[in-house]
Amino acid sequence: TDSGPVLRTTIVSCASGFGLMRPKYAPAVQAGGRTLIRRWPDTDDEYRRLAAPRDDVVLEERRSDTESAMRYTQADGPFTHYEREVRRQTDTGELVETTRYALEIPWFGWVFRSPVRGVLARRLSHDSWWAPPDRLDATQVLVIGLLAAASMSAAFVNTLFTQTVNFAADDFGVSDTGIGVSGAVVRAGILIALPAALLADRVGRRKVIIAVAWLGPILSLLGALAPSFSALVVTQTIARPMGIALAFLIGVVASEEMPRSSRAYAVSVLAMAAGLGAGIAVMSLRLADIGESGWRYVYVLAAIWCLVALDLTRRLPETRRFAAAHIDARRRPPRLNRRRLALLAAVAFAGNIFVAPASFFQNRYLTDVHDFSGGMIGIFSIAVGTPASIGLILGGRFADTSGRRRLIAVALPVSTVALVGAYSVGGASLWLLSLLGGLIASAAYPALAGYRSVLFPTGNRSRAAGLVTASALVGGIFGLVATGALLDDDWAYGAVMALMGIGQLVVTVLVVTAYPETAHQELEALNPEDVP
Secondary structure, eight states, X not given: OTTOHHHHHHSTTHHHHHOSOXXXXXXXXXXXXXXXXXXEEOOHXXXXXXXXXXXXXXXXXXEEEOSSEEEEXXXXXXXXXXXXXXXXXXXXTEEEEEEEEEOOOTTTHHHHHHHHHHHHTTSXXXXXXXXXXXXXXXXXXXXXXXXXHHHHHHHHHHHHHHHHHHHHHHHHTOOHHHHHHHHHHHHTTHHHHHHHHHHHHHHOHHHHHHHHHHHHHHHHGGGGGOSSHHHHHHHHHHHHHHHHHHHHHHHHHHHHHSOTTSHHHHHHHHHHHHHHHHHXXXXXXXXXXXXXXXXXXXHHGGGGGHHHHHHHHHHOOOOHHHHHHTSSTTSOOOOOOHHHHHHHHHHHHHHHHHHHHHHHTHHHHHHHHHOOOHHHHHHHHHHHHHHHHHHHHHHHHHHHHHOSHHHHHHHHHHHHHHHHHHTTOOHHHHHHHHHHHHHHHHHHHHHHHHHHHHTSOGGGHHHHHHHHHXXXXXXXXXXXXXXXXXXXXXXXXXHHHHHHTHHHHHHHHHHHHHOOOOTTOOHHHHOTTSOO
């Protein structure tokens, strides 16, 4: 969504960092999980250490003791199956610790498999950069994995037109003003996405997410057949709102399912997954170098995201907060807090005056000013984006542990200055400033994006998220049209982006002076209207 177009610049990276995606259902998981055996010297200290129930990634409860063995099961934790046994081997003078477990993380299980095994083997600490501050349960782990896959799909659909518009415009002979107007028209398609927000508050998050997860890639395919630039704009004006709806509903589900001190962590994980989806679109730009109409092949790749839609259909549960809020169907949803809505909408509008054109016109800038080819643009995006993804991890953890507003107050203006500078220089400075701006902007993103869904009660959380997203897109439309017109009037790219960057300074002031601190607070504490 336009809450994170800078992500396309900053974390498309994840394609190289994460490797190829693959489903969680590997043979070892189907066979009943994994087994970890560790042998320890049979001393009193080791015996006491192993006999104590674990309270790290998993909270154990003692199941049974015998003369030679102690057994523990999971009282709370992420595993779908967990059992630990400590047995004395009198013949060898050893304590044998056997842990049997199954961890179901769809699509990204391979990322966490080794760290989790390291914690269970007592080689790694559970309180590390890769782990959420809170202990998750099995449902939360399942949901975050599915949402990460959905984030890839949403980011691909949302990025597709932005990445290919420059090549399509050259193919059809369209000016910079035409490009800016086309971007504005496609973003105006948010009106198509708003009904999805209303439906999600009435019929549930799951049903609407599944619907838009199918519609996004299927409608995106129509771009490959567009006979004119106008037709391409029309197809993506219909398709992109499905990706937008999917993105803001993902944020709603994550905020409702994640523990109070891990919501920013979830945003950072989902943003990295979105970076992978956007990265696939960026890497696919090599297809645009095939010929004048090579950009059409990028649209064909949208079909791969139907696999994600199928998995969501099979396994995504309804959020527990929505289910609890709708036990009594006669209970009317609480009124929308208009003050909060106006505040968040103003921040979204002002921020995207800069973020949308900085993302949308980057490829145009690289080709027109620096003569980058489609393949070179892909290399640039990955090279400056891969290290920038570190900012997401660090920013998410800082936001969860130390608060959101302080992070935003420093990171947002600094990243804006760096990104504006990238539009003013060439050579190594272009790459360095893009990397620096992306790294710092990524750190601010989890804190800023998390506000969109936590400040409204369950009964109208999706509606509020949709309206804030609409405000962001309106700000983006203003920024795109103004940028295109100024560039056609021979303004330099750096000067235009500096003017648009004033919106980011407005965002910083509003966040610092008017936003509440939401770290470590349950949604029900932030929204007393909700049923506990």
